[in-house]
């Protein structure tokens with residue numbers, strides 16, 4: 001989403017900088033953008049399909065590769081049924097136009113219930129809460145940070161992550177501007193993060209207790225007569241139920257569990273409720289925990305109860321040029337519980353099962369066992385809980401194919417890898433991140449280089465595979481084939497053109513219309529500004545009665561689980577600390593560690609722990625420690641630091657590149673260890689099935 005100005009000479013990149021004329025990013029870029037050059041030129045990046053032959057990989061032709069993949073997947077489903085083939089769709093899919101447009105077709109052609117994605121190790125609770133409250137999984141409120149006067153941040157570190165479900169290039173600059181106009185930024189995080197450093201106030205919170213904090217704040221707001229839903233109150237139901245729930249959780253009751261005093265909880269609530277304009281924003285730390293859906297629900301509820309939802313400077317909905325919410329063909333509203341996972345009975349949401357169940361679906365024998373896997377732009381061995389178990393399970397598959405550019409911790413188990421063209425060889429329109437952006441803009445990015453003759457775009461690979469895998473009764477099959485053939489004939493550029501033309505700002509069929517089309521965007525290479533976010537409720541609500549459901553019954557019922565836990569407390573068992581995750585500016589989940597310019601300097605895969613916790617274990621700064629959880633153990637370097645709350649330890653994910661067969665020569669030199677060899681696939685948020693990464697109890701000892 002950041003505008004890039006790339007200079008080339010003789011077919012080679014000479015520089016990548018932020019585009020100062022981009023109306024949205026205004027020159028901002030992060031190190032990952034500059035490292036696109038490393039990805040493009042990386043000798044380890046696959047350019048042609050490869051087939052594994054024992055430990056060796058051999059290049060094969062595209063038609064031979066697609067034939068083999070289709071044939072072997074067909075063989076598995078003929079022998080064992082459609083559910084025997086599972087699919088995992090990873091994070092970069094949302095950054096690839098071709099994957100966004102053609103993945104649904106491939107997944108449909110597989111006709112399996114065993115669909116998994118990175119959503120359930122990330123933002124699934126936000127989708128569930130949005131679906132329950134607003135009627136559509138993508139109605140995700142975005143904090144209007146450029147106009148708010150009070151920003152309350154829970155479990156997010158946007159100064160490093162650039163904002164998540166909050167597209168806002170140059171976040172640090174925007175936070176500075178917020179404070180310069182007299183506004184306040186408050187951060188709640190078990191670590192004093194880079195964002196906390198840039199804020200007015202920071203509170204340590206014990207992992208997993210955001211729901212309790214929010215209930216304590218709502219208690220204060222109701223008890224002190226500060227509830228003022230305003231305009232949204234006219235079309236919200238359930239206010240009394242939310243009040244009744246909140247009144248069970250006075251600040252004094254939740255304070256010991258949260259590790260935040262009752263006084264500060266009340267003060268936070270008053271400040272938030274009385275600020276001129278305010279927005280509460282919760283992200284990864286609030287969703288990847290045992291009470292993630294409750295926390296996401298209550299963030300929305302706090303915004304509604306205090307009249308912040310859909311107001312300028314509050315939590316607002318976007319109005320993108322391609323409207324995934326408005327168009328039912330592009331994205332479903334959401335549905336839940338249509339089926340459950342075979343082994344543990346975890347619920348389906350919107351056609352997917354929680355990925356915490358993937359390993360057990362492969363390694364537990366019986367009817368319906370998964371025997372083949374398709375991965376697309378994902379590295380679940382490093383990114384899903386108990387990755388080591390999944391690693392072992394993948395080795396037992398009858399067949400695995402990965403659509404990916406690298407032989408990494410996951411794809412090393414594939415029998416065939418199909419690599420897409422490089423990011424600089426494909427055109428881009430961002431279908432996802434405009435939906436989450438603090439301002440409505442649109443931009444078409446042409447491919448910088450054309451793809452080599454023997455390379456294939458992601459959409460060509462996905463379309464080709466889908467066509468081969470479509471099955472079913474003849475008429476249905478013919479229809480499905482025709483749909484894929486039409487999409488491939490049109491290609492991404494014309495598909496986006498149609499989406500823009502028939503979208504809310506589009507020029508329709510008029511070739512000379514002044515509305516949006518790809519041609520129109522090509523004439524504005526820096527991007528087109530469509531203006532600030534604007535109030536849009538109740539019109540944009542997707543609930544059948546066009547009302548906000550403030551107290552969805554399933555979530556209100558789930559509070560019983562929180563009630564039971566609050567007395568038991570959230571502190572890690574004696575001798576343990578609660579483990580949380582961390583991101584840094586020069587990493588991108590697991591997959592950019594092969595870019596030399598991101599890997600300079602000492603290892604960033606360190607365990608940070610409070611001085612008291614280190615002292616009580618006789619550990620000192622910079623020594624190697626062994627970290628042990630229920631499911632595994634790893635060794636890393638210790639950093640003793642009071643930026644972490646006592647009783648908590650922080651470790652980044654996405655490392656652990658020293659497994660045999662990984663072909664990442666730069667990453668292997670500083671491999672680190674995988675956080676997800678410690679996280680536990682048994683720990684999920686019951687309401688959504690999302691992985692509960694935050695607060696995994698671990699022991700730390702001298703290595």
Ligand SMILES: Nc1nc2c(c(=O)[nH]1)N[C@H]1C(S)=C(S)[C@@H](COP(=O)(O)OP(=O)(O)OC[C@H]3O[C@@H](n4cnc5c(=O)[nH]c(N)nc54)[C@H](O)[C@@H]3O)O[C@H]1N2
Nearest residue numbers: 155156157161164207208283284285584585587588589694
């Ligand atoms: N540089 C960089 N940028 C990235 C990424 C990257 O890997 N590197 N990844 C991208 C992706 S895929 C995503 S989803 C986003 C994520 O973006 P963010 O949501 O900003 O995620 P994190 O930076 O992991 O911040 C999560 C914070 O939650 C805190 N936390 C942990 N447990 C709890 C808890 O129980 N309660 C509270 N209140 N806080 C808790 C952690 O200490 C951490 O500071 O970042 C994106 N941007």
Ligand SMILES: Nc1nc2c(c(=O)[nH]1)N[C@H]1C(S)=C(S)[C@@H](COP(=O)(O)OP(=O)(O)OC[C@H]3O[C@@H](n4cnc5c(=O)[nH]c(N)nc54)[C@H](O)[C@@H]3O)O[C@H]1N2
Nearest residue numbers: 090091092118122377378379380383403581589590591653
């Ligand atoms: N403990 C813990 N675990 C976490 C997190 C955490 O904070 N803590 N964060 C979670 C989050 S938010 C996320 S999103 C997940 C990410 O989980 P994944 O999506 O599984 O992992 P990535 O590291 O993003 O892996 C991306 C893969 O896509 C490939 N790739 C890159 N670009 C492309 C492309 O254009 N096309 C194709 N076909 N392949 C491409 C890369 O080579 C790599 O193999 O991890 C999650 N795991």
Ligand SMILES: [Mo]
Nearest residue numbers: 091118122123
């Ligand atoms: Mo993510």
